Amino acid sequence: MKNGGFHSGRRSCFVIDRLSKKDRHQRLIQLIDENPFVTDRELTRQLKVSIQTIRLDRMELGIPELRERMKQMAEHSYDQVRSLSLEEVIGDVVDLQLDKSGISIFEIREEHVFSKTRIARGHYVFAQANSLAVAVINDEIALTSSADIRFLRQVHLGEKCIAKAYVRSIPGQKGKAKVEVFTYVADEMVFQGNFVIYRSTGE
Amino acid sequence: MKNGGFHSGRRSCFVIDRLSKKDRHQRLIQLIDENPFVTDRELTRQLKVSIQTIRLDRMELGIPELRERMKQMAEHSYDQVRSLSLEEVIGDVVDLQLDKSGISIFEIREEHVFSKTRIARGHYVFAQANSLAVAVINDEIALTSSADIRFLRQVHLGEKCIAKAYVRSIPGQKGKAKVEVFTYVADEMVFQGNFVIYRSTGE
DNA sequence: CAAATATTAGAACCTGGTACTAAAATAAAG
DNA sequence: CTTTATTTTAGTACCAGGTTCTAATATTTG
Numbered sequence: 001m002k003n004g005g006f007h008s009g010r011r012s013c014f015v016i017d018r019l020s021k022k023d024r025h026q027r028l029i030q031l032i033d034e035n036p037f038v039t040d041r042e043l044t045r046q047l048k049v050s051i052q053t054i055r056l057d058r059m060e061l062g063i064p065e066l067r068e069r070m071k072q073m074a075e076h077s078y079d080q081v082r083s084l085s086l087e088e089v090i091g092d093v094v095d096l097q098l099d100k101s102g103i104s105i106f107e108i109r110e111e112h113v114f115s116k117t118r119i120a121r122g123h124y125v126f127a128q129a130n131s132l133a134v135a136v137i138n139d140e141i142a143l144t145s146s147a148d149i150r151f152l153r154q155v156h157l158g159e160k161c162i163a164k165a166y167v168r169s170i171p172g173q174k175g176k177a178k179v180e181v182f183t184y185v186a187d188e189m190v191f192q193g194n195f196v197i198y199r200s201t202g203e
Numbered sequence: 204m205k206n207g208g209f210h211s212g213r214r215s216c217f218v219i220d221r222l223s224k225k226d227r228h229q230r231l232i233q234l235i236d237e238n239p240f241v242t243d244r245e246l247t248r249q250l251k252v253s254i255q256t257i258r259l260d261r262m263e264l265g266i267p268e269l270r271e272r273m274k275q276m277a278e279h280s281y282d283q284v285r286s287l288s289l290e291e292v293i294g295d296v297v298d299l300q301l302d303k304s305g306i307s308i309f310e311i312r313e314e315h316v317f318s319k320t321r322i323a324r325g326h327y328v329f330a331q332a333n334s335l336a337v338a339v340i341n342d343e344i345a346l347t348s349s350a351d352i353r354f355l356r357q358v359h360l361g362e363k364c365i366a367k368a369y370v371r372s373i374p375g376q377k378g379k380a381k382v383e384v385f386t387y388v389a390d391e392m393v394f395q396g397n398f399v400i401y402r403s404t405g406e
Numbered sequence: 407c408a409a410a411t412a413t414t415a416g417a418a419c420c421t422g423g424t425a426c427t428a429a430a431a432t433a434a435a436g
Numbered sequence: 437c438t439t440t441a442t443t444t445t446a447g448t449a450c451c452a453g454g455t456t457c458t459a460a461t462a463t464t465t466g
Contacts, residue, residue, distance in 0.1 A: 021443075036281065037274075039422065050445050055424080065423055067270065067452090070277040071240075077280025078239070090326070122347035123293070123333040127326035134325070144325035146353040154346060224412070242453070253414050258455080268454055270421090 098138035129181040141200040149193040301341035323358040332384040344403040352396040
């Protein structure tokens, strides 16, 4: 053995000594998590064990090699970019009757909440309602003109928001539509909004 | 030569013949753009040229090898995830006087606009204002209670939104603060919002 | 036709591994 | 204190997907 104390470290009676297998595994997971772009060779320096040990460890832990990790990240981001650019609406629209009504579902995930309180940031709840209000209008161009909104209670991590939109056309004005949106978690109303949507009819 | 017509295609008098160098370059760019995970070997099949030609072409066009492409995508997505999870606020807060006022800047990028019209989705403009309204409140917990908003004109791709927030405390109610936000592009006001923010004072 | 350009072939080498065999070192059990 | 089991290290052959370099053919152009 190369490392360890002067008398080639028996037990762990020396300060700078190898970690136990279990500890090393934990550290390995941590290191790769912190920097997924680390090579096995770099890991040998950090963990003071041979490259074979690193590779055995990765096997046991089911951690793929660097190139495979990068490939997976690349594929993931590729999919994400594709789906994001398709995401014309925040939340899944499950029902849509153009110029009448619509329903969308949106689940509050980690990225939508304040990390401290785990309460959803208002603009995500608004975004779901706004997207739905725009989607429900049967027009080439539909833009939010103004809105009057109310957050009735906090929405927490993991909760499913069901937004229901109803189109109430404004009789006098042709280029504008009024859309009412109510968002529920289970039976409880958490958000209420009155949107005035600009539409491009007759242009 | 291996491909081409029966008499080993002189000129381009045969139908199934190699493309010109220029056309091949265009096709190569297109193929890699469509599927960045394609190997050189797969490209030889598509373009009917040798692997050396593919590699020369990539050189000339400055297209890196598959592994480098994957690495770049992986790094890009890693950075994005990191910055997204750190993004406590939409827009850069450039000035903040707690319980008084604040300014944030937010540039409209591709991902914020309707692909058809290149006009910003309302909820991004709202999100900037909402984030700023919450940030300007000097409290552990600050949540949007209600808002009254107006989109004064469309914001386009590439425009920089400068949001200014002013706290107007509500004298009667202790747990609520009123925040006015005005968003400008250059000198033009594009958005106006009155937010009522719930605050946790004295709790 | 000759000269210039484009294409192909092939060998050596690189990174970051896998798969496998085998020998040490260390720990645990009898 | 041995013997056995586990853990760690060493070393070789091999792989994908390349780069880099030299050299030989095609093909096009003047």
